[in-house]
Amino acid sequence: MIRKARAVWRGTGKEGTGALTTDSGVLNGTAYSFRTRFENGEGTNPEELIAAAHAGCFTMALAFQLQNAGVTPTELTTEAAVTLEKEGEGFKVSRSALTLTADVPGIERAQFDELANKAKAGCPISKLLNAEITLDATLK
Structure with a gap:
């Protein structure tokens, strides 16, 4: 069994933004960023x-x-x-x-x-x- 997910990132580590997508579609362009990881921005990490x-x-x-x-x-x-x-x-x-x-x-x-x-x-x-x-x- 192999499960896949993709991450796309644009910009710098601190100011950039990313999106996560899974083959199942549960995550579909779900936002992640410095703020969602180290602060309380909207999205996941x-x-x-x-x-x-x-x-x-x-x-x-x-x-x-x-x-x-x-x-x-x-x-x-x-x-x-x-x-x-x-x-x-x-x-x-x-x-x-x-x-x-x-x-x-x-x-x-x-x-x-x-x-x-x-x-x-x-x-x-x-x-x-x-x-x-x-x-x-x-x-x-």
Whole structure:
């Protein structure tokens, strides 16, 4: 499986603007710029997209872990907070903090924690990131 996205940039790093497009069409000329990355401009940025990808990947991986254990969640809600920090002359994604709220009837806390940690370590986006990955999980 191969997924594609395209970025087009015009102008300088600080004053220029870019647009992101995915083959699925979910992003179609979506704006990104210095302001959307380092300030609060309208549009997206690479770190926000990484956070969305990590939250989605981890949550789906946990759903499969629970399914394989014979348990069906009522709802899994995950937020990923990606940290971008200065490193030398550039920047680095140093952390992705996952915060999970899960409604999973009929599961013991120890089993839930084990499956959630397997999902955190095993999801493809976790494997891709060269960053600290944390998980704070709440079981309703």
